Amino acid sequence: MHTTDRLSLNVNFIARFSAFLFFILIVGVSSLRAQEISEDAEVIAQGEQLFKANCTACHRINERLIGPALRDVHTRREIDWILNFVKNPQKMINSGDEIANALFEEYQVVMTAFPFSDDQILSVVSYIKAESDKPIEVAVATTTAGDGTVVEHGMPQTYINVIMVGLIVVLVILLIVLFLIINVLARFLKEKELDEDEREVVEQRLNLKALVRSNAFLGFAAFFFTAVVLKTVIDGLFTVGVQTGYAPTQPIAFSHQIHAGQYQIDCNYCHTGVRKSKSANIPSVNICMNCHSAIKNIPWTTNPSPEIAKIYQAVETNTPIEWVRVHNLPDLAYFNHSQHVEVGGIECQTCHGPVEEMDVISQYANLTMGWCINCHRETNLNTRGNAYYDKLVQLHSEVSKEPMKVEDNGGLECARCHY
């Protein structure tokens, strides 16, 4: 019993030991392999995925961005160096590593530490190697595309203008030719002997003169002329003191069309006061610099923009940018942005128009009292989920079938705005 037991124990031990050895061998081989750059398509695909999710914010293969271009990085640096640097760049810099410090000197940014495993980093390097082996594509497409869109915007309008002018010229020439033909024909017919019916037709022009002099025609012309003149006078009078269409030149040619339209930056991002205070506020320069610390060029070109340079000048000289106020209410009327935007839930565009399409801001609404009152009469109050309104709504529904409007909550009281 004893001997067999021991034997089986030994066998068991040997089996386990050999399995352990085998495991060590496999791990050793695989880790050895992992230290190399793979050309396996699967590894490269994994590397590509990791690269695009974690690295492209600051690195490209072929161009310098926030960090250096990574083309041929595997030939420039030791694999161990790459592994250590990606895992903790700050530690490398602190340890006095020459390359790491030189990189910090050049780029002035410490790379974020990435908790990758060695295998993951190597797969990324494999991807970079695979990409490095491809020839560099010359990137000219962007500039032409940029110019192309600008041209596309401009051309149709000028085409339409040219076509319209051409049409008008052709029509005028046609009129002149027709008039000449009539004259020639009339002169020719006058020299002939004609019976009464024909004479009447030929001398129709005289009848036309009589028509112009007729009371009916004069009456109609007088009415039409009066109507047009009166309409123009009244329209003209209504523009006195109303500044709709006021579009002053601003100190910086800032385009809402680019910022709010093309890049869809939310209005709140810059006009931070709009939900909190009376004024929506004009952003201070530090908000501009959140983006323009890096963006300095005219769109689609590599030339520095003189307009963006003005922001830098304001920062350097510590002087305010003197934006020209567009929307101006007289002192006698009180208006509060937060009450309308945060509480009332009104879109900016309701009063300010399609700002995201405006290259130069112009006043959209006329800001007259009638305009304010009209909206207060037509806008429903959002009373749902607000216990404050429960009794008011109940009282209101006893006298009216209409939903409760702003005017039913005192929105037309003089002292709401004038105090």
Next chain:
Amino acid sequence: MDKLKRTISRFLLSLSAFAFVAYGLSSCAAKGDYTGTEYAPQMYHSVPYEGLSQIQDKEAGNFITSIDGPGEFYTSNPNNPNEMNMRAPVPNTVPRNKNGYTPYRLATEDLETAAGNINPLPTDNPQIIVDGKLLFDRFCEHCHGPKGLGDGLVADKYPGVANLTGLAYQDITEGHIFHVITMGKGLMGAHGSQLSPEERWKIARYINEVIQK
């Protein structure tokens, strides 16, 4: 009959005088740099100092000024730097707020200390996530993208926008996010002036619990 015709033509003649008036009035409308005719100009120009509009021309409006000194419409404050009407608060002023947030005194490089800060907002209020998303969409989305992948429209022009779901950011705390929003990090600017502390904590909660899930 002739008399009637004469009356009509005389009427038309006097009307054309009106037409001139109408043409004249059309130049009253605001266009470009011109604000348009101002009826009772005092109504358009604030007497008290205004933060967002000021006139630096001392002659402006002196045609209605009855006393000596600068014109009626001059509303700049010569005692302030650059004659501005607004003034920065005295250094070390502590703003009061209803939630009792004290000024954030950590420096930009104190990220590790800040990462230990705990979000003071309650954890059981689902409204915080809703508000956080709203604020994220207003203040972060154009760079970091709707899902935080660093693929916003601006990121196209502004390289270096972090993918918030990336490996490097998976284990960061709400205190870390709050600090980065407040002070900025790397290429990101400081957004502390645009958002109240409460709003920043809401965004931090949203990023941590929804975007990085």
